[in-house]
Amino acid sequence: MNFSCDYFELFGCPINYKIDLVLLDKRYHELQSKFHPDRYMRESLHEQRLAVQYVSFVNQAYAELKSPLFRAKYLLSLQSINFSDETHIVHDPLFLMEQIELREKLADIRETDQVSVALEKLKEDASLRYTEIQEMFEGQYNKNDFQVAFDSLAKMQFVSKFLDEIERLEEELDDF
Known part of the structure; x- marks a missing residue:
């Protein structure tokens, strides 16, 4: 052992x-x-x-x-780069605007006629974005561009939490 x-x-x-x-x-x-x-x-x-x-x-x-998210954190930790959710700030204004828009869509989703369809579309879009960020992280990590990969990890964290929020809403709606 x-x-x-x-x-x-x-x-x-x-x-x-x-x-x-x-x-x-x-x-x-x-x-x-x-x-x-x-x-x-x-x-x-x-x-x-x-x-x-x-x-x-x-x-x-x-x-x-x-877990793709935890694997990314672990890979960076092997390079002595430790990710702290509380201390890392994303400085990409386009990404931050995208996150605000997604959260607004999620907040407004209950008001739509087709809640399950709208929720599924939002989940699909967020999952696609999550995959794109993972691919960016992988490329950056493979190029030993660890600081940029660190920023992508922070973005992954955002989208992962958003996907968790969608899942919680789905469970809540299933209970009704």
Whole structure:
């Protein structure tokens, strides 16, 4: 059990923004099976604790690499660039205006005749934008332009939160 390896090494993936999610899932299940605490019930208390710690490490690594947003944050952390949601400010006025417009559309969506259609369209547009920003991040990261990639990460955070808001509204509307 190696707690000092990076998450990509743990799952046998190259250090890259674009990863093979099928391989990630396969390796995750293999590691879960190999180090599941139930398999260590007959081992020493020390080895039982290590198995629990290792499974926790595997779970954390899997969650970080599975999420496009968390994977981007993790990649930058490997370059000693730590992203803090509270302290980073997006300075792109066009992007900020776009975010204001999207939030206004979301706020007005209940007033439309076709709420579910309008919500689905808004979600589709936001998802497309999220994918575009991810592709920008990947290109910037691959060019070692980490500061610009850091700005793209902040934009990803904005759009990810917006998609979460859409999802919450969908759940709320489904309850009625």
